[in-house]
Every structure is written in C-alpha cells, then in structure tokens.
Amino acid sequence: MSDIAQRIAENIAEVRCRIAETAARCGRSARDITMVAVTKYVGVAEARAVAEAGCRVLGESRPQQLWEKAEALKDRPVAWHMIGHIQRNKVRRTLPLATLIESVDSMRLLETIDAEAASLGQTASILLEVNVSGEQAKHGFAPEAVEPLLEQIAACRNIRVGGLMGMAGWGGTQEDARRDFAALRQLRERLRPNCPREIVLDDLSMGMSGDFPAAIAEGATIVRIGSALFEGISR
C-alpha cells in the first residue's frame, strides 16, 4: 500500500473510532450512523484509497466531480451521495449515479428531480436541505418554509424523502454548532405529526470533520466527513 493510502486508512480508522466513542457516550449505536466519506478535496487515486479502506458511501459536492469519480470507481462497491448545490441541468446525469441527493434546496430542483426520475423510470431518494444557521451564503429551505410545502412534496411521485440535511454556521464554537443541529432535529420533531405518509423523516444528515460529535449528540444518522480523512497527505 502506498504511504498515502496507508495514511488515509489510518485517518478513517481514527474517525470511525471517534464516531463509535461519541455514539456510546450518547447511548447510541454507531451502526445507526452512516459516515459519508467526502472526497471533494482529492483526486480519483485518493478516492479509490478511501473505498479500498472500506468506506461504502462516498460524497461529492460538485456534480461533475461525482460523475468523474463514480465512473472511475465503478468497479468498487460504493454508493455516492450528492451533498452540494446542484443545478437543474445536472440532475439527469447525476440521478443514475447517486443513491441519495442530500442537498435538495428548492421546490424547483425537487420538481426537476421528480420529472427526470420519472423519465428514467426510477425513484430518486433525497433529503431536504434546511438552512438552520440562517447564513445568506448557505443553501437550503428556510426552516419555516418546509411545513407549508409538505403536501406539494408528497405529491412528487418519483421522489422518496428520507429526512433532513443541514450544516452548522461558519466559524462558531461547538456549542453554536450543537444549537444549529438541535434546531434541525427540533424541526424534524415539529414536522412529524403533520407529515404526509409518503414522506419519511428518519435521517438527519449533519456534522462534518469539525463538529460531528455535536451532531451525533443531537441525533445525526449521517455524518459527512471530508478533511479529517486526508490529514497529513499533501493535496
């Protein structure tokens, strides 16, 4: 194994260990937490090392990068999550390659995904991205915008909503991050009683390299880890 692959494998083991420790401390099972290995900082060779170190779910924030890496790694048993903003004209090519689009941030995008999924004869699994920190630079539905859209979302027959995705505000403390994650969980609890039965809100995708313990404490079922996996390798 190359030094780089070795280092990546060690970093992955360390993050997995921290996820397990945090879960245990919160009385949760690490098996209920999926780590998405975010490969946006690295090339195909390093992404391959991530897959070969046992990661089964990889994530990209740019569609073209997802297309390229998914194509290059199609011999590996990995699933891809789209985690970044996606323009509507990139949906058609992304749908067959991504098992989950975590970053659905507008009704227009959702309707495009529904229509493209229908024409491809598939159902698209998605999360609704919510801008819990309220920062202008962040994508996502405003928290209060979600509830009034639930019926309209449920009417999209080729979409399966599995939950919510969010990010903590930039540059805050762990407590600030935890407050944002709590807000996403509380939104989910508020939505649940009135949720059409087509919509499932089991997944909470939240937490990145710098704040995943706070996210796990607030109930994250998916954490998206990038930079921590590539510490110590030049890129």
Ligand SMILES: *Cc1c(COP(=O)(O)O)cnc(C)c1O
């Ligand atoms: C880059 C990115 C991540 C991973 O961030 P790190 O801090 O590098 O772990 C997670 N989620 C989204 C949406 C991202 O764009």
